[in-house]
Structure formats: C-alpha cells, structure tokens
Amino acid sequence: MASLSRESILNIFLTLAMVALPFVATAIDEPFYITLATRVAILGLAGVGLNLALGTGGLVSFGHAAFFGVGGYAAGILASHALNYTPIMESPFLIEGTNQMLIIWLVAIIASGIVAYLIGLLSLRTSGVYFIMITLAFAQMLYYFAISWPAYGGEDGLSIYVRNAFLGVNTLAPHGFYFICLGLLFGGIFLSATLKNSRFGAALQSARQNEERLSAVGVRPFNIKLTAFVISGMMTGLAGALFADLNRFVSPSMLSWHMSGEIMILVILGGVGRLYGPLAGAIIYILFEFIFGGMTEHWQFFLGLVLLGVVLFARGGVIGLIAGRARHD
C-alpha cells in the first residue's frame, strides 16, 4: 500500500471534521455552528457540481446560479403547493405539491438538468469568453424571469413555512438536516471522483486539455461536454433545493450572478479540479463571511482583496498551498 499523499490526508481530515462538527457544536453549546456547517455542506455541494464542469471539463460557467435557483424554486414551489393544498396543475393531468424531500430532490435534479441541457446546447457551441458571457446571460435571463413572474412571489420570493420531510429523520432539528446535507455532499464528491476515473472522465479531461486530439480519436467533444454540463447542473440544482430548505425561503437572488460568482469563488479558493476543493473553499468562504461579516458590513471588500490575491499569487487554492501541485496521472 502506497503512503497517502498530503492531499488524501487533508481530505480524510476534512471528512472527519465535518462529521464531528455537530457533536462539538452541541458540546460547547453553540448550535448556530451547525447551521453554518449546513451552509458549508450545501454550498460545497453546489461547488462540487461546478467543479465537474470547471475543474474536470474546463468549462468556465458563470451561470451556475441558474441551476442553483431552479433547484431552489423546485423545492419552494412544490412545498408551497403542498402547504396550501392546491395542485400545481390540474389538466391534462393532476400534479400536486409535496413536502417529501426525496420527491423534491428528484424534481430539482430533473428540472435543473433540463435547464442545463438547454443552456449547454446553445452555449457549448462557443468557447472561451463567449461561453462565459453566454452562461452568465442565460442565468440572468432566468433571474429577470423570476423577478417578473408574479405567481411565485416575484421579487419578494417564496417562503417554505415548514421544512420538508425526509423519511423518518427530524429535519427540523439542526442535526438531522445537517447530516442529510452532509450525506449528499459526500455522495456528490464520491460521484465526481467516480466520474473522473471513468471512461467518460477520461474523455472529459481530454476535452479540457486538447479537443483537437479528442476528435481525432473519434469522440465528439461537444457531446462529452454537454453531458458533463448537465450532470454538473444537476448537482448544483440539488444543492439549490437543500439551500431553499435550509433558509425556508427562495428568492430570485438565488439566481443572481452574485450567486454564480460565489459558487465559483469557493471552488477557486479551495482549488480548481481538486476533489475536496469545493468543500475546503466553502469552509473558508463561510468562515470568512462569519468572522469578517461580524466585524464590518463591508466584509466583501476584504473578500475581494483575498480573492484577488489568490488569483494573482496562489493559483492552486488552499488545497494547492497545503498539498502542493496536483499530481497528474
């Protein structure tokens, strides 16, 4: 058995820390930390989704808020109909709301997958700066649509009065919901590791590094990238559904480009393409927000400075700083 790399040790440490956190928080009587950690897990999952497109596939999407928001609205809309006992539609067939997370997640994943497919179909015809601007623009389109569509709260957003239910777990208790989110985060991390090592992952990494070569061996880069984009959007969409449940509130701000920027920032802070990069980035981001946000309302000024520093001087992100350059195989 080969000795573990520093990155693997760091990953194991992060895993254990996340599992232990709620027990520590309870022991020192700071239940709010569990809520913070839940945010970390959810934003981490959103980042894991983006990391698949961005890190593995090299697709610089500045529109992942679209999927995050669509997932969020899927949760909000289903839950609000369930609460009001009004069907979502009656003809041609009856669709009712639900407060079951499993169904909500499924709907969120499918809905964000469809949106990702449509956006990807158009934006992947281009590359480089075009791709960045187009993903940004389409996300913004959904943002304006959510603002101007009055049925589900428009600009004011939509409240979920009671957190949705998951099998026998008490989702209202911070522990219960935290472990649901954490489980999905690790599921997402496991899935992206599996994908990366698969045939599909090999093709996707090739699409990032050398599209010309990939097509010369007979694989269409477009199809590979579109598939990755859809899977990526689905993961971020699932995170959006969880985020809605965490806040018990959905609003157009989940679709805004600041959200896209936030998801991207935490992927970068952690380290692009690193398995645990999004989690590490989310931890840093939330801690930063918590600590500096408590000291000054202008904390984003300092976030900007840190981000600028990371981009200009520490390109591997935090995991890169700790674990050294990525090992390639």
Place this chain on the structure above:
Amino acid sequence: MTAALFFEQLLNGMQFGVTLFLMAAGLTLVFGVMGLINLAHGSLYMIGAFACAAVAAATGSFWLGLVASIVAAAFAGAIIEVSVIRRLYDRDHLDQVLATFALILIISEGCRFVFGSFPLFLDVPAILAGPVILPGGLPYPIYRLSIIVVGGLVALGLYLLIAKTRLGIRIRAGEADREMIAALGVDIRTLYTIVFALGAGLAGFAGAMVGALQSVQVGMGEPVLILAFVVIVIGGIGSIKGALIASILVGVVDTLGRVSLPSMFGLFMDPSAASSIGSSISSMLIYVLMAVVLIFKPEGLVSQNG
C-alpha cells in the same frame, strides 16, 4: 399602439441602445486588443455616475460633473490597468473573470463606504430639461434626445479614431498581432493602458448620462454590464461596428417588447394575466434574441474577420 407612442418608444429604445453601446464599445475594444474579459467594466460605469453626481452636487454644474465622470472613470481605469489588469493578459479567462469579479467587490464596497448605501440623485441640467416638439407634433424629452445625439457622435468619433489616427492604427495592429506591434517599437504597455482608460472613460460617461435618468447607486453598473455582454455576443466579439448594431437592436427590442408584449397578449387573454405573462416574456426577449443569433451565427452578426 399608436404611431406616436411607437415612435416615442423607438426613440427610448435608441437612447437605451446608445448607452449600451458606450459600455459595449469599451468592453469589446479591450477584448479585441488585449484579449481580456473585464467584469469590472460595470464598476467604471458606476464610478462615472458617482463622480458626476458628487461634482455636480458640489459645484452645481452638471457639465463639470460630466467632465469629472470621464476623467474619474478613465483615471480609475488607468490605475486598475496598471495595478491589476496588466498581470492578467497572459492568464486564462477564468483568472480574468475571477480577478475582475474581485475588483467589483472591492470597488462596490469601497463606493458604499464612501457614499453610503442610499442612492444619490442627479438632476438633468436646466437647458436640457423639458420636452422638445419633434416633427409630427410629438413631445420628447430633450435630455434623452441629446443622449442619442451624443452617443451617435461618440460612435462616429470612435470610428474616426480607429480608422484615421495613429493611435487607431496601433490599436488595429495590436488586434492583429501583439508581437508584431511590439517589434515595430510601439510601447505596448502604454498602448494597453490608453485603450483600457479610453474604454473606462466611455463607460463612466455612459454612467453619468444615465445617472440623471435613474438614481446613482452601488451596483447600478451590473445589469448594464450583462446587457453589454449580450450586445457583444450578438454583435461579434471585438467588433465596434457589431457592438453599435447590436446595441441599437437590443435597446429597441427590449424597449418595444416591454411596451407592446403585454398589450399583444391582452388580445387573447384577460388583462391581468396578459400583463404578467407579457412582462415576464419581455424580460427574456433579448436573451431569446441572443439565442437565435447563436444558433444561426455563432460568431455574432459582424464577425471580427469579416
């Protein structure tokens, strides 16, 4: 919709389009010459608006404010270029996006720190207040009409600058081949700073002019920035001509869509539903326009090589 209303909205659309052009021109120029995507362009727009509002409030002169907007934005642009942007030319687009996104956070919070969270108001100068009667008897605000005229003049000026002047020749050479122009002995660093500051100045100017129509507040540049991206994608990246055509197109389509769609839907559904569906759809109209252009002309209407 009556012909008069249609014409009025057409002018509004053009006025909107012209301000978009002032934004898009700088963005597309910077991309064409330096290969840089600059998200912080909207911050320069905002800086222009704040500079104009602050100077106008202090001196009582809108005109001084307008000059200040250009100077402040161009100056800020030059500082940003020298301190940050310059390090990004050789980086990939992801780094450019992140670094300029960081600049947005810094500039926006900095602005909020200095000016506070409340919007500032900028009055239209007295000489441009009130309406003018257009041929056909239609009253139209002089100020909006002047924006259209000024925007047109700037477009013409840019064309002359790039087509006829030494600076323009260097800019075009820089687009074609960076190494070549360096070999010709042109100081490429200074050229880049000038181009960036020029784009920044235009953005600041646009911000100041729009500031008198809307309120001046933090974050005002961001929606315009994203629309400017849509403009560039439609027009073809790097092309000033494409940017002009696409800005007017986007401005007019957006403005007319917002006015006419609700009433069009009203023809076959009840008014309240029509107004909500119409306004939702019209908010997406220009993005649909962008999608259509992408399907048929992925390189944009005016391809840079065309």
Place this chain on the structure above:
Amino acid sequence: MTNPILEIKNLKKSFGALKATDDVSITLNVGEIHALIGPNGAGKSTLIKQICGGLSSDSGSVIFNGKDLAGLDVAERAQLGLGRTFQISSVIMEFSALRNVMLAVQAFNGSSFRFFKNVRNDKVLVARAMEILSRVDLEKRAEISAAELSHGERRQLEIALALALEPKAFLLDEPMAGMGPEGSKRLISFLDELRKEAPILLIEHDMDAVFSLADRISVLVYGRVVASGTVDEIRANPAVREAYLGETA
C-alpha cells in the same frame, strides 16, 4: 485496376485571395505509401485538414472507402477509419502515455459514455493499450506523463494513438519532424511494415525517408499538384526540380 481507399477529387480552398489548395486530386491505394511533398506554404496542412474534416472545402470531394465524407466532422471521419497524426505532437499532456493510448482504445472499441467503472481496472483497455505502446517501443515509458516525454517519444505516442484506431488509412503529417537520425531510421522501417496494415498518405520533409518509403510521390506547390508519379519519375521531373528543389532546368 488499382483500388483506391482514399480518393480526393478536385479539392479547393481559398482564404481570401490566397488559394491554399487549388483543384487537388490525389488517390491512395491499398498497400501503398503515397508521399506528399512540397515547400512550406504549399498547402499540405490545409489539405490534411480538409481530408480530416477540420476545415470545410470550397468545392471538390473526399471519397473514403467508397463513402463521400461531405458533411462529416472530424470525429465521424476518425470513426470511419482515418487515422491521423499531427505535425506538432498533439497529445493529452496531463495523461500518462498509457492513458493517452487508453483514450484512443476506448474511443475505438466502445463508448466514452461509461460513467462508473474505473478505467484503471478496465483490463481489456489497459492490455490493448500496452500492446500498442510496445509496438512503438514505449511500453517502458507507459506511466510517464506525456508532458515529461521527450520530443521523439511524443512523436511515437502520436503514432500509437493513430494505431489504436486500427485505421483503414493513415494520414501522417511529418512524422519524422524533430526525430534524431537513429529514431528516423527506426521509424522508416516501422512505416515500411505499417503499409501492409493500411496505406499511408505521408507528408514529409525528410527526403531520404520519402525516397526510401514512397511508392508514389505527389508534389504540391502553391496549392496545385505539379507532378505525380513514381519515385524515379519525380526524381527526373524537371518541373519538380525547378519548383521544389530550386534548381533551374
């Protein structure tokens, strides 16, 4: 009657006023090496791109294995059995030599849309890729990342990637470029054998290689085929000597 696997008919491509390929017609027969030579800027690279689908033609057609390739993209043409190498090595830099070839093998025999099985445990894929690497003498360098391979090794890898597709015709764009004398010699004998598997359209500047390998030679100058024939015919052709070798006849 010879039997062309690849038939290029009246291919044209202009960039503005520049005619990069001007009415080019070439055939590649089973079992042969057909060398394409010409000075820099003669349009050889443009022609390769037109054949492989990277560049659309203004007019003319490419018939491969009895099928008109019009409208097919690079990937589809590769799937039909056009195996190409690039003039400048184009490999997946972050991958090891082995994983580079595994990518080509996976593309050739099966689907890239398999999401769960770890490729390292894919015995068929690994075994086949190792077999191909040993054919180009790279089996000892299998685990080295492409970025760390020497220039010559990358050229060998380039050929391995084409081999993995088991193509019906090879399009080799200057395979000798930058190879040392020893490497060139080995490559020449390798290509000599390779023609039995599939015919080769060989673009090459190394005249020793061309004259020792080619069954036929075509000379491209300013986008036109100025001469075409056997090695001896080309050697004797005054137009070639003038245009290409710079001699005055």
